[in-house]
Amino acid sequence: xxxxxxxxxxxxxxxxxxxxxxxxxxxxxxxxxxxxxxxxxxxxxxxxxxxxxxxxxxxxxxxxxxxxxxxxxxxxxxxxxxxxxxxxxxxxxxxxxxxxxxxxxxxxxxxxxxxxxxxxxxxxxxxxxxxxxxxxxxxxxxxxxxxxxxxxxxxxxxxxxxxxxxxxxxxxxxxxxxxxxxxxxxxxxxxxxxxxxxxxxxxxxxxxxxxxxxxxxxxxxxxxxxxxxxxxxx
Amino acid sequence: xxxxxxxxxxxxxxxxxxxxxxxxxxxxxxxxxxxxxxxxxxxxxxxxxxxxxxxxxxxxxxxxxxxxxxxxxxxxxxxxxxxxxxxxxxxxxxxxxxxxxxxxxxxxxxxxxxxxxxxxxxxxxxxxxxxxxxxxxxxxxxxxxxxxxxxxxxxxxxxxxxxxxxxxxxxxxxxxxxxxxxxxxxxxxxxxxxxxxxxxxxxxxxxxxxxxxxxxxxxxxxxxxxxxxxxxxxxxxxxxxxxxxxxxxxxxxxxxxxxxxxxxxxxxxxxxxxxxxxxxxxxxxxxxxxxxxxxxxxxxxxxxxxxxxxxxxxxxxxxxxxxxxxxxxxxxxxxxxxxxxxxxxxxxxxxxxxxxxxxxxxxxxxxxxxxxxxxxxxxxxxxxxxxxxxxxxxxxxxxxxxxxxxxxxxxxxxxxxxxxxxxxxxxxxxxxxxxxxxxxxxxxxxxxxxxxxxxxxxxxxxxxxxxxxxxxxxxxxxxxxxxxx
Numbered sequence: 001x002x003x004x005x006x007x008x009x010x011x012x013x014x015x016x017x018x019x020x021x022x023x024x025x026x027x028x029x030x031x032x033x034x035x036x037x038x039x040x041x042x043x044x045x046x047x048x049x050x051x052x053x054x055x056x057x058x059x060x061x062x063x064x065x066x067x068x069x070x071x072x073x074x075x076x077x078x079x080x081x082x083x084x085x086x087x088x089x090x091x092x093x094x095x096x097x098x099x100x101x102x103x104x105x106x107x108x109x110x111x112x113x114x115x116x117x118x119x120x121x122x123x124x125x126x127x128x129x130x131x132x133x134x135x136x137x138x139x140x141x142x143x144x145x146x147x148x149x150x151x152x153x154x155x156x157x158x159x160x161x162x163x164x165x166x167x168x169x170x171x172x173x174x175x176x177x178x179x180x181x182x183x184x185x186x187x188x189x190x191x192x193x194x195x196x197x198x199x200x201x202x203x204x205x206x207x208x209x210x211x212x213x214x215x216x217x218x219x220x221x222x223x224x225x226x227x228x229x230x231x232x233x234x
Numbered sequence: 235x236x237x238x239x240x241x242x243x244x245x246x247x248x249x250x251x252x253x254x255x256x257x258x259x260x261x262x263x264x265x266x267x268x269x270x271x272x273x274x275x276x277x278x279x280x281x282x283x284x285x286x287x288x289x290x291x292x293x294x295x296x297x298x299x300x301x302x303x304x305x306x307x308x309x310x311x312x313x314x315x316x317x318x319x320x321x322x323x324x325x326x327x328x329x330x331x332x333x334x335x336x337x338x339x340x341x342x343x344x345x346x347x348x349x350x351x352x353x354x355x356x357x358x359x360x361x362x363x364x365x366x367x368x369x370x371x372x373x374x375x376x377x378x379x380x381x382x383x384x385x386x387x388x389x390x391x392x393x394x395x396x397x398x399x400x401x402x403x404x405x406x407x408x409x410x411x412x413x414x415x416x417x418x419x420x421x422x423x424x425x426x427x428x429x430x431x432x433x434x435x436x437x438x439x440x441x442x443x444x445x446x447x448x449x450x451x452x453x454x455x456x457x458x459x460x461x462x463x464x465x466x467x468x469x470x471x472x473x474x475x476x477x478x479x480x481x482x483x484x485x486x487x488x489x490x491x492x493x494x495x496x497x498x499x500x501x502x503x504x505x506x507x508x509x510x511x512x513x514x515x516x517x518x519x520x521x522x523x524x525x526x527x528x529x530x531x532x533x534x535x536x537x538x539x540x541x542x543x544x545x546x547x548x549x550x551x552x553x554x555x556x557x558x559x560x561x562x563x564x565x566x567x568x569x570x571x572x573x574x575x576x577x578x579x580x581x582x583x584x585x586x587x588x589x590x591x592x593x594x595x596x597x598x599x600x601x602x603x604x605x606x607x608x609x610x611x612x613x614x615x616x617x618x619x620x621x622x623x624x625x626x627x628x629x630x631x632x633x634x635x636x637x638x639x640x641x642x643x644x645x646x647x648x649x650x651x652x653x654x655x656x657x658x659x660x661x662x663x664x665x666x667x668x669x670x671x672x673x674x675x676x677x678x679x680x681x682x683x684x685x686x687x688x689x690x691x692x693x694x695x696x697x698x699x700x701x702x703x704x705x706x707x708x709x710x711x712x713x714x715x716x717x718x719x
Contacts, residue, residue, distance in 0.1 A: 027308075034301035041298055044558035044566075059390050068388070069318040077313075077390070137317035140329030141338070146312055198309040198391055205305060205392030212302040212397050215559045220520025222296035227289060227408060234421040234521065 001174050008181035009097070016185035023192025024200050031204050035211060042214035052206040076127035083121025083157070087114055088184070093164070111164070118161050125154050145194060152190075156183040272377055272413040272647050282409065283364050287347055289408040294348065297519065299401050306398065307341045307349070309391045310334065316385035316395060321636045322378060325660040331378060333385040333395035339372045340402045373411045376402045377650075380658055381516065381642030382602040387634065399642070403517040412517050413647045420513045420521050429528070430475040430509035439508060442478050450486050456712055458493045460485075463536065464502035469575070470533045471503050472510035472553070473544025474679035481679065484545050487703025491576055494710045495584035500575075501542060507532040510549030511679075512556070515603075516643035526556040533567050541569045545701045547601030547678035548641075554609070571604060573677060573702060577613040580620060586711040587621035594672035596622040596705070599662075599685065600635035601678035608633050614677060614702055621709045628665045636661050638676065640684025655691035659684060663692035677702045 039045060058064055062074050088094060092108040099105035109117070129150050132138050159180035162169040169176050190196055198205075224230055278285055294300040316333040317323045323331045330336075346352040346363035356363065376399050383396035406412065419431040428435050434442075443460040450458045461467070477485055492498045507528045514522025533541055541557065543550040550571045558566040579585050596618060604610040611632040618625050630636065639659030644650060655663075666674055666689065674689075676682050676699055685699040 031301070031305070034304070038298040038301055043560050044555075044563040046558070046563045055392070059392070062390070070315060073313070073315065131314075135314060136327065137323065137329050137332045138312070138314035141312040141314055141332060141334055143312075195309060195311050198311060201305055201309050202391075205309060208302050208305045209386075209392050209394045209397065211298060212394065213555060213559075214298060215519055215522070215556065216297050217523065217560045217562070219297040220518070220523050223289070223292045223408065224520060226292040226296065229408075233425050234417065 001178065005174060005178050005181065008178060008185065012185055013181070016188040020188045020191055027192055027197065027200050031201060031208075035204065035207055038211040038214070041216045041219075042211060043217040044214050047207070047210060047214075052210055055206050056203065072127060073131055076124040076131075078124075080121045080124030080128060080153075083117045083124065084153070087117050087121065087157075087160075090114075091160075115161070115164070118157055118164075122154065122157050122161070125150060125157065129154070149190070149194060149196065152183055152187060156180065156187055159183060271374075272650055273415075274411060275414045275417055276410055278409040278411075282366055282369055283362070285409050286343075286364060286369055286405065289405050290343065290348070293401070293405055293408075302397070303341065303344050303401070304349075306337070306391075306393050307345050310338065310341060310393060311391055312338070313390065315388045315390060319384050319388045321382075321384070321639070321661045322380070322658050325657045330375065333379070334389075334393070336375045336379060336402075337393060337395045337398040339368070339375060340398055340405075343368070343372075369406075369411075372402055373406055376406065377413060377642075377644060377647070378653075378658075379642060380602075380637045380639060380644055382637030383606050384602070384634065384637065386606075400516070404519055407517045413643070415646045415648065416513045416517060416643050419511070419646065420518075420525075423509060423511070423513075423528075424521065424524055429507060431511045431513070432475045432479055432509075434475060434478055436505045439478060439503075439505065443503070446482055446486050446489070449482070450490060454490065454712060456493065458486075458489050459498050460489055461498065461502040463505050464499075466537045467500060467502040468539050469501040469542035469570070470536050470538035470540070471501050471542045471544065472508060472529055472532075472549065474511050474546040474549055475509035476511070476679055477544060477546075478508075481545070481682065481701060481704075483704035483707060484701035485703075487701065487705075487707035488544065488572055490707050490710055491579065491585065491703060494586070494712055495579040497579065497584065502536060502538065504532045504536050504538075506535055510543050510546055510553065512549060512552035513643055513646075515548050515552040515556075522552060522556055523560045526553065526560050529553060530557060530561055530567055539567070541567050542575065543569065543571050545572060545677035545679065545703065547603035547605075548643075548680060550610075551603035571610055573610055573613050573617065576703070576706070577617055580617055585706075586713060587706070587709045588711050589621050589623060589709075591709045592622050592673070592705055593624065595624040595626060595670055596673045596675060597626050597628055597666070597669040597671035598631075599628065599638060599666075599674055599676040599681055600632055601676065601681050602635065602637050602641055603678070605632055605635055614675070617702060617706070618675060622705070626669050626671060628669055636665060638662055638678075638681040638684040639688060640680055645680045645684045651687060651691075654684060655688045659688035659692075663688050663694065666694060666697060667692075672696060672698060673705065674699045675702050675705065676700075 062078055066074060068074065086109070090109040091114050092111065095105050095108045132142050132146060132150065159176050162176045163180050166173045187196070191199055224232070294303065312334055314332060314334060320331065320333050343364055346356065379399045381396045381399055383394065386394045386396060389395070403412070422433050423429060423431045426433060440462065443462065447458055447460055450456065473485065492501055512522055512525045514525050529541055541553055543553055553569040557569050598614055598618060600611060637658070639654050639662050644654055662685070674685055674697055676685050682699050682701065689697045689699060
């Protein structure tokens, strides 16, 4: 078991981060290239940057959605995302591990705050799962991926909490530790290849939307020519 | 020649039942019974699956949709947040009407046929994902949607479901799957003798304008000009051309407003082209570009400086968005809506309105195409409050309004009326009922037609659906000194 843990803490961790880094770079490069192409092809090259920035910010801090009809969902989602962004990066244990590996460290969260955020994130994940299971529209839309990713996140947070509090863990520490390492690494690996990609592409989705409406002059004619319909009437 | 074929939803949907449908879902009414089948002119005779993929491929290559579809296919989280805002889902509670589900119909085709992973998947399983049934389902689904884009406010991932619906309709249109009503009108507009969607010849247009001018003379006692083919004017006017047949009061109101402000020399109607309607916005980029170019050409022919769109939501938005899109933002002719001109006259004190003419309760319906982006929300309210004592707002309103239920061109498809008024217009009917208004002001040709049918089918008998300038026509006070400051 210990050799598994060593492996998960060592080579597999580097592998997971490498996959994430390469995947992220590829997606960002693709996004920037494609957006530049769309902008070049568009007839109307004026882009309302401020509006898009405001819109994106509106979803990072979803205050407006708090007036909507799905308030528990919004709160649960915001809390979970806050936990997901803060805890893995600023947890003392994580920072120590990274410092040992690459020699760079940064300020860390107090243990109490990390615990609170973790439990809040878990509660948020629970609510999100409940929505998927109970709400008709959400359940109809959900496929295996949608459930498995939620379960994966729950596993990562739960095992993380139990690793920090071995006295509360029903299972042996090493097993918890291994499960935590593997589930977290799996999340990192899956980010570029699943819907978790929104973590990478969130910033650009409003630009994509905006440029989508900037149609290409002559595009319709080219499509019809490619289909062998050039010159055909309506 | 024109073969009538109904897209049959029932068959397509029952095949889908196997996959993600929750077993305890109550029995859903087949959409056929809701009356959503629309007529097609003809069907593509060859292999439709192959053709669909060819068209999709060409569209991805030559337009700006490629990256959009790719991004949406990656980030779509299927959270169902959009469902709580969709008036169609709220009316039917049918999960197939959730905007994200509709979007996903197309995105899944993209994932399975145009991505590396999809190609590997199909090599391994040896199965072709896209089938005739899936095309039928998409064809039906995209015309359930009124393209109001209310859901776009709700998607945390920034997916514009309205744009994806537009894209799906565009792809389908290239294989002739578009409601016949829309195609026939667009064909007349682009290739017919009259060059407009209502097939009104120039002689009939001029007759109508004479008739309207006589009407104003009778009712208001003044000779009001409908300027025709005047060169060098600020505005060249393009209403929804059907207004010349159906909305005489609106046109009279517009002419009288210009007259009363003493600014009748600012606008003109062009006989070369006089139709603001652009169904391209609903189903075809190719048509959209050609139609928009007709507006631009006519404006240049008359040496006009701006395109003025009448009371019509989609005409306004399609011109506003597509003129710079297709003509280039630099030097593009500016596009204004008539209400922007009227509010400007009112604010400059050029209009005198009698507050004692309209005493009944008035409410305002926001046409999605001009309200969703916040473009025209406050202007009409300011105008109405200036002379309507008993004005009330609907809830929700403005950017977050509900669609009349006839958006996205569906209002022109007469065979789906039962669906339009019974399902998509249901919430609107309840909204109107709650206001208790006598006048529902809807400055949009599509909304007017749809809301009249909604009121009829929901027993809202005392309600009158009118344009904004219809009421202005009644309230404008002519002082005899028009044109003199």
